[in-house]
Amino acid sequence: MTPTHFQAADFQAATGCSDAVLARLEIYAAQLVKWQKAINLVAPNTLPDLWRRHFLDSAQLLALADGAGGTWLDLGSGAGFPGLVIAAMGRENLVLVESDTRKAVFLRETARLMDVSATVRSERIEAVPRETLKEVGVISARALAPLEQLFSWAARFAGPQTLLLFPKGRQAEDELTLAAKSWKVASQETFPSQSDGEGRVLRFRGLVAQ
Numbered sequence: 702m703t704p705t706h707f708q709a710a711d712f713q714a715a716t717g718c719s720d721a722v723l724a725r726l727e728i729y730a731a732q733l734v735k736w737q738k739a740i741n742l743v744a745p746n747t748l749p750d751l752w753r754r755h756f757l758d759s760a761q762l763l764a765l766a767d768g769a770g771g772t773w774l775d776l777g778s779g780a781g782f783p784g785l786v787i788a789a790m791g792r793e794n795l796v797l798v799e800s801d802t803r804k805a806v807f808l809r810e811t812a813r814l815m816d817v818s819a820t821v822r823s824e825r826i827e828a829v830p831r832e833t834l835k836e837v838g839v840i841s842a843r844a845l846a847p848l849e850q851l852f853s854w855a856a857r858f859a860g861p862q863t864l865l866l867f868p869k870g871r872q873a874e875d876e877l878t879l880a881a882k883s884w885k886v887a888s889q890e891t892f893p894s895q896s897d898g899e900g901r902v903l904r905f906r907g908l909v910a911q
Contacts, residue, residue, distance in 0.1 A: 707753035715895065716760050718790060725789040725815040726756055732811045733780065740803050742780035758896040759783030762841055762866045763790050765892060765904055769864050771838030772796055776826050776854055777845035781808050783868075784841065788817040795819040796834060798826055826854045834858060841866045848876035848903070852884045856908055861887070865905040868894065873901055883911050 709730075713723050730751055733742055747754045759782045766773070771794065775784030778797035785808060788795045797819055799805045805823035812819045822829060837858045842851050848867065855865055865886075869876065873891075887907025894900030 707750060707757070709752055712752045712756055712760070715757060716790075718760070722790050725817060726786070728815050729781070729785060729789060729811055730756075732807070732814065736807050740807060742804065742807065753896050755780075755782050756786055758868060758894065758900075759786035759843065760790060761895045761902065762868070763787055763792060765866055765902055766792075766839050766864060769838035769862075770794075771836035772834050773839040773841070774798070774834065774837050774858055776840065776842040776851070778808060778821075779804060779844075781811065782843050783866075785812060785815075785817070785819060787841075788812065788819040789815055793818045794835070797821045798829055799823060800825045829858075831857050836860070837863050839864045839866060843868050848873075848880040849883060852880055852908060856884075856910065859908050861907055863906065863908070865903075865908060867903045867905075869901055869903055870897070871899050873903060877903070885909055885911055 709723055709727060734748065736742055743755060762783050773787060773792055773795045775795065775797045778784045778799040784795050784797040795818060797808055799808060799821065800823065802823055805821050808821045840855045840859060840863060851867055859865065886905040890904045892902045894902060
């Protein structure tokens with residue numbers, strides 16, 4: 702099976718998701734194709750491989766959250782990855798932060814059509830007041846910034862038990878080395894990506910500045 706042949710049925714087989722989840726994601730896929738004509742939501746050459754490159758890449762984070770409760774905070778959601786996919790799979794209390802107004806409109810409209818529980822905040826990450834969020838159990842970010850910057854943004858919201866989930870590519874080791882100069886964590890784990898042979902998901906807990 703070549704990557705571009707990975708479609709909805711393959712996603713369902715890989716994740717074990719229900720028909721209801723698949724139906725929500727099919728609505729999402731149709732919205733992406735529709736809005737992509739007006740807004741650059743994803744790289745155009747990734748649309749034929751949407752179910753692997755974006756949906757599976759996002760969905761794999763749910764299992765790595767280990768059932769953590771509280772708010773799931775998705776930083777720089779963009780087209781909704783991973784936050785809107787996680788919401789489609791049934792996780793509640795999702796807060797998606799996206800400063801681009803047009804993308805935020807896309808996220809709200811798509812969440813409405815999918816009938817999922819997700820709050821979209823159209824503001825810069827550093828401008829989100831910490832006190833407006835209930836206990837943050839998980840923080841995610843995908844294709845947003847180097848790890849050192851992600852730590853800086855996440856630190857305001859993360860408690861001792863908050864999980865940080867960051868998919869990364871081949872530069873992961875370099876980013877870890879740089880981030881370690883300014884930050885330390887109580888635990889750090891690396892998991893192979895289900896969607897990218899060169900990718901991995903980094904999971905942290907107990908983030909504090911050096």
